[in-house]
Amino acid sequence: MPDIPPASPPTDGDDLAERIRATGARATPARIRVLELLTAAPAPLSHQDIEGALGAASLDRVTLYRVLDWLVESGLAVKRADERRVWRFSVVGGGVHHGHVHFRCETCGRVFCLDAPAPRPPRLPGGFTLARAELDLSGRCAECNAGGGGT
C-alpha cells in the first residue's frame, strides 16, 4: 500500500513535553499521553478512540475533552468532523494530516490518509473568502471489500 503514508516519526515523551511547554502551557501527563497517541496514530482519532486507547490509565471524560480542545486551540492539533459527525483529532506540525486527502470507510469507519494532492479550490463568488477546502472521500476500504460483510 504505497498510497498510505506512515505516521509521524516516533517521538520521545520529553520531546512532546517540550513541544507542549513551547506553547506556554504546562506539560501534564494527560497532555503528553494524548499528544503521544495522536502522534503515533496512522489516522485521525476520535474522542472515543482515545478513551479506549488510554485503557486503564484513563483520564476523566471532561479532562480529555479539555485536553483535546486545548490541543486544537494551541495549534498542536486539528479537529475535523467525519461523515458520522464524530470529531477526529490529528497532530499538526509533522505536516502529517495536512494537505492530503482522507478516505473514510463506510463499513468499518476507519479513516485513511491518501497521498493524493488536495484539489485546486474553485473560484468563489465576489466578496467570499476561502479559509479551508477539504475533499472527503468515502466508500469501502480494501479490507472490508475483501472480508465479505463488515460489521
Next chain:
Amino acid sequence: MPDIPPASPPTDGDDLAERIRATGARATPARIRVLELLTAAPAPLSHQDIEGALGAASLDRVTLYRVLDWLVESGLAVKRADERRVWRFSVVGGGVHHGHVHFRCETCGRVFCLDAPAPRPPRLPGGFTLARAELDLSGRCAECNAGGGGT
C-alpha cells in the same frame, strides 16, 4: 451573484402531496410543510432552521426528526453533516443540491451552493471502492465580510 443557482421552481402544495403519495406513504401536513420548506430553501436546512421556520405552526420535536428521517429514507431528500456537525437536509430530484460544491460561512453558518463542478476524485489504493466524494469549502461569505463583525 451568478454563482449561486436559484432554489427549485415554486411548487404547489398538492404537487408535493402527490410526490409524497408516490412513495406509498401518507401525505400528512407535517410532511408537506417540511418538504415545502426544503424545496423553497436556497441551501440545505438544519433541524433547527426548520423548527424556527415552522414558527407558530410547529411540530413536535420528535415528529420533525421522524419526518426528516423519512424524507431521507424515501429518497425525497438527502442529509449531510456540515463542519459543525449539524445535519443539513435538502430535497433531491430537482437535482438542486447534487454534483456541485458547497461553501459554508464560518461566521454566520449559512451554506451556499456554488455552481463549480465537483472535482475529479483521485486514484484510490488497490481494493478500495469509492461511494462518494464531497468538496467542502469554508470561509466567510460576502455579507459577513462586508458587515464587519458577524454574530
Next chain:
DNA sequence: CGACAGATGCAACAGAGTTGCATGAATACA
C-alpha cells in the same frame, strides 16, 4: 361513513459535550 395501517404527540431515556467549583500538581522563585 367506518375500518385500519400508519403517523403523531408525549414522556422518558440515552449519549455527547459543557460549566462551576473545590482539590491537586507543574512551574517559578527564594
Next chain:
DNA sequence: TGTATTCATGCAACTCTGTTGCATCTGTCG
C-alpha cells in the same frame, strides 16, 4: 530543596441533540 502561585484536573450537575415505547389520532380506501 521548599514553598507559593497558578493552572490543570476531577467530580457533579447540567444542556442539547437525538431515540424509543406506547397510547391516541388521522389519512386513505372501501
